[in-house]
Amino acid sequence: MKISASVIVYNEQDNIVELCKTLDWADEIVIVDSNSSDRTVELAREFTNKIFQHEFNGYKDKHEFADAQTTGDWIFWIDADERVTPELRESIDRLRATDEGALPDGFRIARKTFYLGRWIKHCGWYPDYQMRLYRGSESFWDGVSPHETARVKGRVETLAGELLHYTKRDLSDHHRVLERYASLAAEYKVNNGASAGAALIFFGTIGAFLRTFVLKQGFRDGTRGLIISIFTAYGVFLKTAKVWERNNSTEGGGK
Numbered sequence: 001m002k003i004s005a006s007v008i009v010y011n012e013q014d015n016i017v018e019l020c021k022t023l024d025w026a027d028e029i030v031i032v033d034s035n036s037s038d039r040t041v042e043l044a045r046e047f048t049n050k051i052f053q054h055e056f057n058g059y060k061d062k063h064e065f066a067d068a069q070t071t072g073d074w075i076f077w078i079d080a081d082e083r084v085t086p087e088l089r090e091s092i093d094r095l096r097a098t099d100e101g102a103l104p105d106g107f108r109i110a111r112k113t114f115y116l117g118r119w120i121k122h123c124g125w126y127p128d129y130q131m132r133l134y135r136g137s138e139s140f141w142d143g144v145s146p147h148e149t150a151r152v153k154g155r156v157e158t159l160a161g162e163l164l165h166y167t168k169r170d171l172s173d174h175h176r177v178l179e180r181y182a183s184l185a186a187e188y189k190v191n192n193g194a195s196a197g198a199a200l201i202f203f204g205t206i207g208a209f210l211r212t213f214v215l216k217q218g219f220r221d222g223t224r225g226l227i228i229s230i231f232t233a234y235g236v237f238l239k240t241a242k243v244w245e246r247n248n249s250t251e252g253g254g255k
Helices: 018-022 040-044 057-069 086-096 171-191 200-215 218-247
Strands: 003-009 030-031 051-053 074-077 082-084 106-113 117-122 130-135 139-142 151-152 158-164
Touching: 003 057, 018 086, 018 200, 030 040, 040 117, 057 074, 057 139, 086 158, 106 151, 117 218, 130 151, 130 158, 171 218, 200 218
Parallel strands: 003 030, 003 074, 030 051, 106 158
Antiparallel strands: 074 130, 082 158, 106 117, 106 130, 139 151
16 A cells, blocks of 8 residues: 655744654655745755655645555645644554555545644644545545635545644734635636625624624633634625625726
8 A cells, every 4th residue: 555645835943844754754746836936845855755846736736646646545635734643653554554455535634723822722733633545546636716626526534543633823924824715715706607796705603703702712711712703703704705896896887
């Protein structure tokens, strides 16, 4: 059972070493960069010689390119700010002793996120199952930009262990990510015929906050849960407002 780790990066010098250390069990590590301006590539060369440059044309395109460079029958997709726990590694090691024909096409893994100094247990952030280990021949990338994900044609099962996600260094970083993601999502939606008005902007924003803080029990994460809920609502507001802006970009257009 040959497993290829697939990683896309851009200016990840603060993460790339620790990430690669938790991937030492993989048969190969494939890293796809988009001309980072820091030491990402230099540091990555200590762990793999399979480093490729690919112009950024969206996350789906970059992931598809990365997967195409792998040589294993199985692909393990992971982001630079994530880490493999010992329990997850043990689960993957056990798979190697299993008849491949009896395995599903993919495995979902629980992801636990560290935010503002604490592990988040609610807000819809945990267990946040992600399908990350899959047969390359049965996989494809799908979803709404910028949250495209790998999918498989057949059965998916849950793998024991967790991915640790060290997201957003601070509030400013969180804001920058939201701005970038909102722009990508708005562009995708407009290109696919979406529109937005005052009602959608207002009720979508309020609904996002209530879902995160109340239904997903963000209040149980205290101040951090409140901050996450507000940022989630703001992300919906920004994305929807950008859809409206793109549809009404001419002076005097729209209401």
